[in-house]
Amino acid sequence: MAQYVVRRLLLLIPVVIGILLITFLMKALIPTDAVTAMYQGQLSEKDAAQAIATLRAKYHLDLPWYQQFYFYVADLLHGNLGESIRLRKPVIDEIGYRYVNTILLTGASLVIALVIGLVTGILAAAKRNTWLDVTATTIGLFGISMPAFFFGLLLILVVSVWLRLLPVVPHGPMAILLPALSLGLIEAAPLSRVARASMIDVLRRDYIQAARARGASETALLLRHALPNALIVVLTVVGLQIGNLLGGAFIVETIFSWHGIGELAVNAIQWRDFALTQAIILVSAVTYLVINLVADLLYAWLDPRVELVS
Amino acid sequence: MSDILIEEPIFHMPSRGRQLFRRLLRNPSAALGGSVLAVLILLAAFAPLITPYDPFAINPMGRLKPPTWQHWFGTDEVGRDLFSRIMYGTRYFLLICAVTASISATIGTTLGLIAGAGSALADGIIMRLIDILLAFPYILMVLVVVAILGPSLWTGMAAVGIAGIPGYARLVRSTVLTVKREDYVVSARALGASETEILFFTVLPNVLSPLIVYLSFATPLAALLASALSFAGLGTQPPAPEWGVMLVNSRTYLFSAWWAVAAPGMALFISIFGLNILGNGLRDVLDPQS
Numbered sequence: 001m002a003q004y005v006v007r008r009l010l011l012l013i014p015v016v017i018g019i020l021l022i023t024f025l026m027k028a029l030i031p032t033d034a035v036t037a038m039y040q041g042q043l044s045e046k047d048a049a050q051a052i053a054t055l056r057a058k059y060h061l062d063l064p065w066y067q068q069f070y071f072y073v074a075d076l077l078h079g080n081l082g083e084s085i086r087l088r089k090p091v092i093d094e095i096g097y098r099y100v101n102t103i104l105l106t107g108a109s110l111v112i113a114l115v116i117g118l119v120t121g122i123l124a125a126a127k128r129n130t131w132l133d134v135t136a137t138t139i140g141l142f143g144i145s146m147p148a149f150f151f152g153l154l155l156i157l158v159v160s161v162w163l164r165l166l167p168v169v170p171h172g173p174m175a176i177l178l179p180a181l182s183l184g185l186i187e188a189a190p191l192s193r194v195a196r197a198s199m200i201d202v203l204r205r206d207y208i209q210a211a212r213a214r215g216a217s218e219t220a221l222l223l224r225h226a227l228p229n230a231l232i233v234v235l236t237v238v239g240l241q242i243g244n245l246l247g248g249a250f251i252v253e254t255i256f257s258w259h260g261i262g263e264l265a266v267n268a269i270q271w272r273d274f275a276l277t278q279a280i281i282l283v284s285a286v287t288y289l290v291i292n293l294v295a296d297l298l299y300a301w302l303d304p305r306v307e308l309v310s
Numbered sequence: 311m312s313d314i315l316i317e318e319p320i321f322h323m324p325s326r327g328r329q330l331f332r333r334l335l336r337n338p339s340a341a342l343g344g345s346v347l348a349v350l351i352l353l354a355a356f357a358p359l360i361t362p363y364d365p366f367a368i369n370p371m372g373r374l375k376p377p378t379w380q381h382w383f384g385t386d387e388v389g390r391d392l393f394s395r396i397m398y399g400t401r402y403f404l405l406i407c408a409v410t411a412s413i414s415a416t417i418g419t420t421l422g423l424i425a426g427a428g429s430a431l432a433d434g435i436i437m438r439l440i441d442i443l444l445a446f447p448y449i450l451m452v453l454v455v456v457a458i459l460g461p462s463l464w465t466g467m468a469a470v471g472i473a474g475i476p477g478y479a480r481l482v483r484s485t486v487l488t489v490k491r492e493d494y495v496v497s498a499r500a501l502g503a504s505e506t507e508i509l510f511f512t513v514l515p516n517v518l519s520p521l522i523v524y525l526s527f528a529t530p531l532a533a534l535l536a537s538a539l540s541f542a543g544l545g546t547q548p549p550a551p552e553w554g555v556m557l558v559n560s561r562t563y564l565f566s567a568w569w570a571v572a573a574p575g576m577a578l579f580i581s582i583f584g585l586n587i588l589g590n591g592l593r594d595v596l597d598p599q600s
Contacts, residue, residue, distance in 0.1 A: 018442040023454065141590075145583035147534055149541045149554075150575035153561055161565050168565075247449025251538045255561070266542045269457045277457050281450060288447050 004300075008293055019285045020076075023278045024069050059085060059275075072278075081282075082275035086268075091279040095261060099283060102260030105183070105253070106245045108176055112184025113191055113241070118234070120188070121195025126222055128200060136192060143189025148248055152182040152255040169257070179256040183248055187241055191234065198233040202226045232303045239295025243288050333595045340591020346584025354400040363391035365398040365551045374567040384569040386560055392573045395551035399574065402552040403533060403581055406467055410532040413471025415525055418478020419517075425479065426486025427509050436479065443476045452535060456544045463552070466545030470536045474528055481524050482517055489516045519596040526589030530582045537578055553578045 056062045060071050075082060081091040124136040155178050160168045166178065202208065203226050211225045250262030257263070261280050268276035334340040353360065363381075369389030377384045383392035425436040443451065455469035489495060490513065498512045539545030540554030548555050553574040560570035 015442060015445050019445060022442070141583065141586060145530065145579055145586050147537060147541075147554075147575065147578050147582070149538060150557060150571075150578060153557070153564055153571050153575065157564055157568055157571070161568075243447035244449070247447045250449065250453070251542055254542055265453055266544060269453060269544060270461070277453075281446075281454060281457075284450050285446050288450075289445055 001300075005297065008296070012289055012293070015289065016286065019282060020073065021069075023281050024065070024072060055085070059083070081279040084268075084273055084276045086271045086273040086276070091275055094264065094276070095279055095283060098259055098261045098264050101258060102246065102249055102253070102262060105176060105179055105249055105258055105260055106242065108180035109183035109187060109245055110238070110242065112180055113187040113245075114238070116185065116188040117191025118195050121192040121234075122199055122222060122227065122230075124192070124196045125199030125203065126218075133196075136196070140189040140192050143186055143192075146186055148182060148186050149251045149255055151186060152179070152252055155182050156255075175256075175258070179252050179258050182255075183245060183252050187245060187248070191237065191241065194237045195230065195234050198230040199226055202230045205229075228302075232299065235295060235299055235302065239292050239299075242291045242295075246284055246288065330595060334591060337591040337594055339587040340595060343584050343586070343588025343591055346580065347588060350400050350404060350581060350584070353397055354404050357397045357401060361391070361394035361397045363394040365390065365394040366549060367391075374563055374570065376567070377569055383573040384567065386556070386570050387563055387567075392556075392570060395556060396553070396573055396577050398551040399553045399556065399577060400581075402463075402546065402550065403537075403578070406470075406536045407529050407533050407585070409467045410471040410474065410536060411525060411529045413468065414474030414478050414528065414532070415521070417472075418475040419482050419521065421475065421479040422482025423486060423509065423514070423517075426483040427490065427505075427513065433483075437483070440476045440479050444480075448473050449535065452539065453544075456539065461539075461544040461547070463540075463546040463550065466536055466539045470532045470539070473535075474532055477528060478521075478524065481520060485517045485520050486513055489513050492516075523589070523593045523597050526585065526592045530585035530589070533585070534578075534582055 053062075060068050063071075072082065079092075081095065083089065084091050084094060087094055120136045120139075124133040127133055156168065159165050159178060166174060170177070199222075203222075208221060208225055211221055216225065247262075249258075249260055250265055252258070253260045253263040254266055261284065265277065265280045265284075267273075268280060334344065367390060369385070372381075372385050372389040374387060375381055375385040375389075381391050381393060383396060386392055386395070421436050421440070425433045446454065451473035452469045455472050456465060459465035459468060495508060495512055498508050503512070536545055537552070537554030537557075540547075540552050541558045543558065546552040546555050548559060556574035557571060557578075560567065560574070564571050
């Protein structure tokens with residue numbers, strides 16, 4: 001096991017270098033840099049040219065790309081993610097707290113998605129081909145067809161405007177409720193589908209029949225005998241879904257003014273703030289890699305049949 | 311000896327295509343989803359004939375009017391007729407579906423065919439590249455491409471299309487690897503067919519059904535993402551009557567004019583829903599084992 005973990009971690013290195021290179025090469029392809037974008041049309045032409053030249057030199061934007069890459073990686077190894085040209089502060093200061101916010105939102109949505117997805121999936125599998133199953137499946141189909149940003153706006157409309165349950169811009173711990181619901185409810189749909197399919201698959205197995213023959217109650221059969229095995233499949237899907245949640249956050253964070261890295265990513269791209277965009281992509285990609293690694297490890301730990309071969 | 315009369319068989323076996331089409335019509339999901347798609351295509355084609363107003367014509371006196379007989383879906387924040395804009399929006403929706411699906415499917419299928427049927431070296435290079443692309447969550451890939459190309463309708467579509475390539479490449483490669491081992495490929499080779507002939511006339515047709523099923527599920531996802539990009543200001547730009555753009559413009563007026571949000575939102579939801587159930591139907595018909 002330990003050997004496998006070390007090996008998987010070592011395998012991450014080329015992928016991370018690949019990600020760094022891709023995000024870095026983006027820059028060679030970007031037509032305008034942040035410095036130019038910032039001063040365009042704001043100063044007289046001569047002043048702008050002067051200011052642009054100074055700032056470009058400061059951020060090494062005047063060097064060839066491979067030297068810039070060297071500076072970037074060297075900085076990175078010193079724990080420096082660069083400086084946001086637009087916000088005029090180290091990228092890490094901005095990303096740090098936003099990262100925590102996004103993880104909070106992703107975690108809360110995941111809990112909602114898991115609870116609702118599992119409960120409806122298990123119920124649908126247990127009451128297969130009844131009205132309950134059909135309802136759950138139909139709602140699931142609605143879930144995968146619903147744009148997260150429209151659903152978020154509908155939630156605000158219903159909860160805050162029509163029912164007046166929450167203020168439109170809630171503060172404190174309640175602030176996370178609506179964004180987490182709009183991400184979580186939508187992600188519950190695919191989870192419910194997977195949970196249903198894998199429960200149906202497991203319920204057909206011989207050992208379930210054996211347990212039933214021994215007189216286990218239907219509830220025990222579902223929860224104690226079938227669920228643990230069905231969960232293994234659900235887990236792999238969860239690993240992939242966290243990627244969706246992290247990404248889906250970019251739109252939901254914008255709607256609810258939740259200050260996470262998704263909202264920042266949208267701004268950074270519009271500002272053409274390269275250091276910021278690159279850092280966000282780097283941080284998200286690495287997070288995603290680590291989450292998938294953890295999911296694979298959990299998978300192997302839960303299911304002894306899975307061999308850890310990389 | 312009387313002459314043997316050779317008659318044409320009385321019963322014709324319908325062609326495979328026609329058989330499939332009949333089975334699709336009989337499948338309720340496919341029929342409903344197909345009808346939604348057909349309606350979308352008709353609306354897009356005849357939008358100028360159906361719409362009572364110019365989708366870009368503003369009317370400062372008629373801002374944010376609720377639905378009436380004159381304006382079926384109400385008007386937006388500058389008094390444009392929402393019904394007309396929604397009808398024209400079908401063009402953007404179908405364009406986005408067609409362009410993103412073409413980019414992902416053609417490049418992905420080509421890469422998948424080369425990786426699955428070509429040399430081990432080509433397979434190795436392509437799959438490592440795909441692995442690195444897959445290390446990015448789908449949406450992050452899209453953001454990288456938009457960051458490079460800048461926000462617009464076409465760059466948004468290109469970004470979503472490019473991000474979809476790895477999925478198609480993987481699917482086609484694994485299907486080709488399975489199909490290659492089938493008896494009918496071995497017999498085609500024994501009969502003297504060249505490798506190119508085998509690839510295009512024996513392997514490719516058998517890759518088509520999983521490819522169509524995947525396409526029908528990946529396309530609505532891609533369309534959702536493209537409209538999410540427009541919503542975030544990273545895709546189609548105003549004043550285009552694209553549904554994502556219409557939503558972002560009207561969300562400011564959510565409290566006073568809910569219809570301006572509901573109209574584009576529901577249009578998008580119904581269209582995506584139609585494509586998704588069409589996908590369910592196609593899967594049932596083309597891939598009965600699943």
